[in-house]
Amino acid sequence: MGEVSRGARAIVICPDIKRQAYDLDAESRLEEACGLALAIGIVVADAVVIPVRDVKPNTLFGEGQVVNIDTQATLEEAELIIVDGALSPIQQRNLEEKLKRKVIDRTGLILEIFGERAATAEGRLQVELAHLDYQQSRLVRSWTHLERQRGGFGFLGGPGETQIEADRRMIRQRMSRLRKELEQVRQTRALHRARRGRAPWPVIALVGYTNAGKSTLFNRLTGAEVMAEDLLFATLDPTMRAIRLPGVEKAILSDTVGFISDLPTQLVAAFRATLEEVTAADIIVHVRDMANPAAAAQKSQVLGVLADLGVLDQEDGTSEIPIIEAWNKWDLLGSDSKTELSELAAGNRDILPLSAETGEGVEEFVAEVDRLLTAEAVSYDLILPASAGQKIAWLYAHGHVLSETDGGEGADGPLRAVSVRLTPKEFGRFESLSAQSS
Structure with missing residues (x-):
């Protein structure tokens, strides 16, 4: 089997397994699966719902159904079979051997999309961890075809043979390191959230x-x-x-x-x-x-x-x-x-x-x-020095000033009486600003 890349022609199959509950009907699931394929640049040559009465442990589908898939793939010149469901490693391998074509399931397809779309270092960490978790039971040649298209975005330092030769110990070690890095990301995000809460x-x-x-x-x-x-x-x-x-x-x-x-x-x-x-x-x-x-x-x-x-x-x-x-x-x-x-x-x-x-x-x-x-905004009656122009301007910018009148004379000069509606967060910020400037 040759490598499959963007622009590859694919047959999209939605298995409709009897006695299995689904949130969406078969046609909706098939449409969504086609959308997933298009999202990764795959050409959908044909799409079909296949009823599955009895799940075959070795191939998921019955023998006749596998033959029909092979015939249709040949007619459509499709080099890729996408199964909108979960395939066991054995089912995937056996289908590839029988169909002489690349076979990926829903999880593999979504991982490909995530691998291409993740733009930040954090996103890449998350995709890599998800991919390795999935690969633990699938140490076979798989899911490297679109990595090549991405120019070397590989999950163990590079695509291709490195992926194939990886063993469980290497994957576990790498996953352990990734989890530590992601935990650091979570802590950083928590700090950012806390900072925004104080900002706020x-x-x-x-x-x-x-x-x-x-x-x-x-x-x-x-x-x-x-x-x-x-x-x-x-x-x-x-x-x-x-x-x-x-x-x-x-x-x-x-x-x-x-x-x-x-x-x-x-x-x-x-x-x-x-x-x-x-x-x-x-x-x-x-x-x-x-x-x-x-x-x-x-x-x-x-x-x-x-x-x-x-x-x-x-x-x-x-x-x-x-x-x-x-x-x-x-x-x-x-x-x-x-x-x-x-x-x-x-x-x-x-x-x-x-x-x-x-x-x-x-x-x-x-x-x-x-x-x-602004639903929680409360009215505050504030007495401020007339010289505190910056604070008064801040109240106009951040709150809803209901009135501003003469507040009489204070020890340090004339005062202004300001009635303003502020959310609790904004009032907290105003108090912080007042404390800093006093």
């Missing part, structure tokens, strides 16, 4: 199913050129930018990795540090692709991940962090769908229909985020 700029975290439009919304709100394509997993590393809202001088907007159904356990663990950013947010914005027929199932997946992170209560689904839903891709909906969804959203301030692509509804969305961030 409010944090707005965008979460949602992959390809829901988070990065497009992020770009519209910040003007940043974050990768925003119609691809699954377009964002892997959290990106943060400062934005200004009507009642908040500065807030931090965080764009996070998209969630997906049946995310391999190795990846859930490896990317936990990335997702932990969500737990430090002041507001969580759940961006949903309302044009997707599987929107309800996708919402369930996202809420499941948030529950795993401890953001949602496992029993009643409540959250201490306010969560609002941005019903995105409104521009792609027909008038009947818009009417139906508008009725569902009516009277619910936590649901905001919008189009990140066209900008429709974004102004209302910003206003609601601003309202939530």
Whole structure:
């Protein structure tokens, strides 16, 4: 078998195993699998759902089904078979021998995407750890084909033969080192979060199913050129930018990795540090692709991940962090769908229909985020020296000044009486500034 690279033609197969519960129906899973393949630059020559009554330990599929796959792959001139499910090392090896083609399963495909998309040192550490965890039981020639395309982004110092010759001891040692490095990353992130808490700029975290439009919304709100394509997993590393809202001088907007159904356990663990950013947010914005027929199932997946992170209560689904839903891709909906969804959203301030692509509804969305961030604002009556122009200017910039009047005479000169609404965080910052300048 030759190496497979970007542009390779593939047959995408979604096994529909009887007596196995799925969150999405077979056609939706097949469509998602095709999206994953396209995200890594693979050409989908054909895509098919194959019912599996009895799982064959050696090949997953029955003999006749394997023959049919081989025939179709030959007709379509496909050099790669993608199975949207988990293959055991034995099943993968046997299928490759029978089909004389490269075979990868869902986990292997997602690892390839993660390996290509991870842009920061932290992301690469996480991908490498996930890959090695997966490789422990698969010390066979596997998953090096696209590493070559990436120009040497290998998991044990380099692609190709190094990967093949690696033994379990080397992998365990490397994983141990990676875990120590990642723990250091987690501690650093915790320090950064603590620093932001003291700073303390409010944090707005965008979460949602992959390809829901988070990065497009992020770009519209910040003007940043974050990768925003119609691809699954377009964002892997959290990106943060400062934005200004009507009642908040500065807030931090965080764009996070998209969630997906049946995310391999190795990846859930490896990317936990990335997702932990969500737990430090002041507001969580759940961006949903309302044009997707599987929107309800996708919402369930996202809420499941948030529950795993401890953001949602496992029993009643409540959250201490306010969560609002941005019903995105409104521009792609027909008038009947818009009417139906508008009725569902009516009277619910936590649901905001919008189009990140066209900008429709974004102004209302910003206003609601601003309202939530300033909901805890309290009125303070302050007496300040008239000479404290900087402090008074700061109050105008960071709070909502209700009135400013003559405060009479003080021991050191004239005073100003300022009535201002500030959030507890902003008032804490004002006190810190006052202490520093006194």
